[in-house]
Amino acid sequence: MLTVNTHEAKTQLSRLLARVKSGEEIVIAKSGKAVAKLVPIKRSTVKRKPGIDQGKAWIADDFDAPLPEELHTYFE
DSSP states (O other), X not given: OEEEEHHHHHHTHHXXXXXXXXXXXXXXXXXXXXXXXXXXXXXXXXXXXXTTTXXXXXXXXXXXXXXXXXXXXXXX
């Protein structure tokens, strides 16, 4: 695991990100103390299946009906 100081991280960010993209983890330190870690994002390999939650939610028939008059004062 590579450790770099904040100045180096700012000036070499593109190069550091290329290393992270290839799987390396990089620690960013300030005054010799670790403050952050750059790590590659783990991509999900599971493909989504459309419609898996079909029938689990519903929308009321009057969903887009006008609000009752007594509620209009809250939106003026």
